[in-house]
Amino acid sequence: MLDIKFIRQNPEKVQKAAKDKGIDINVEHVLELDNKARGLDLMVQKLREDRNRVAKNKDIEKGKEIKIRLEKEESALKAVAQELNEWFLKIPNPAKPDVKVGKDESDNEVIRKWGEPKFSAKGGPASGWDFKPLDHLDLGEKLGIIDVKSASKVSGARFAYLKGDAVLLEFALIQFGLETLIKEGFIPIVPPVLVTKETMKALGYMENGGQEDMYHLEIDDLYLVGTAEHSLVPMHKDEILNAKDLPKRYVGFSTAFRREAGSYGKDTKGILRVHQFDKLEMVSFVKQGQDDREHEYLLSLEEKLFKALEIPYQVVKMCTGDLGFPAARKYDLEAWMPGQDKYREVTSVSTVTDFQSRRLNIKYQDGNDKKYVNILNGTAFAIGRTIIAILENYQNEDGSIEVPKVLQKFVGKSVIR
């Protein structure tokens, strides 16, 4: 949610920002409702003033008269305020000025690359590789560490069993990620994975069809989180943090649940796109105006982790059309995946500025002022996809897998065979 004052003062800016994100809203209509609500509010306040004065004088007759008028105005105000709120919440967070205006992912920009893509079709055997790489599912099945078939019997499509050394890899990634981030001062958290509808709404993910991708438990009206962010960010709902305690950084470990509605037929092979996967997620709460710096910091940590794994990647900066509703800027880190001969998204880091903290009412006390915090979130490891990248990049001709050096002490071996 934006500051209504900001919308009053910059209606055309807000309108354009929504358009850039491909979201259809009518700012003028919102301002009309706002105007109407303010007029009614003024009248209601005046009547209440009269009422209070009359009550003090114990003028019962006059009080009765005011009461009737007040009830009428109050219900009118309530109706307008409700309609206003409905439209108001549909206004997306504008992108930062440095974000490129674009329609969809085809307009995203690759801003840097790291590492030499192995097994690249372009470089091919010429670059020293004399066998054709397998994809993660072929490797995983050969090694007996990924089982999609059994999962489909038990749970349906887009689920998987990780077995044996894949499980060791998962826990190694978690340990390595935690070790790295705890050194940076992050507080580790295991959060709830079920949250209320109010929480999801407050996060701004129920707008524009966002609820389509979340599992909903009807009897209890609870939602399964799509990422730990969904329960980490609202942890401080309705709180006033101390400026001294900022920045506050958390690293959460949880399972993420996604319906993947609308992605039928896309990435159906293996565990690239599944309904359930585990994830290490970073969330930062920072002071106003410090989100840009924090954004670069979180991105640098993501890069640090993948550099440590020695997996080639590229950093992609999202254009306005690919940002999502609450984000003001977003970077994806795409790891090289030889099985597909392309880079695929493995992490994502966004600043939502004060968009979520307004709805969630998370402030900090800075001197005498109470200000809304800026919130950022980013992936440390999406475990499943990181395992894919490891299997495919570290494969040998015989189908065995070298274990990345930094993970060896956690896996307890240097080769998976």
Added chain:
RNA sequence: GGAGGAGUCGCAUAGUUGGUCCAUUGCGGGAGUUUGCUAAAUUCCUGAGCUGAAUAAGCUCGCGUGAGUUCGAAUCUCACCUCCUCCGCCA
């Protein structure tokens, strides 16, 4: 699931025969003054908004949430939510 108890302006507290409560006090936080420093003393400010050029003045709302009773509710009624204690069940 059952029985009790409780939810007050960052934290902790006072206030329930309805009417100087537009809510007490302490701590924390902020601004200033004083003492050479550390530290302490002391004054003022410290819920959210609205009208307004205004750091002038005034007003409204706010005591878990939402309804209701009333001329008037933190105080009365109802529903709901959350937390605590005990019992039952269970990883």
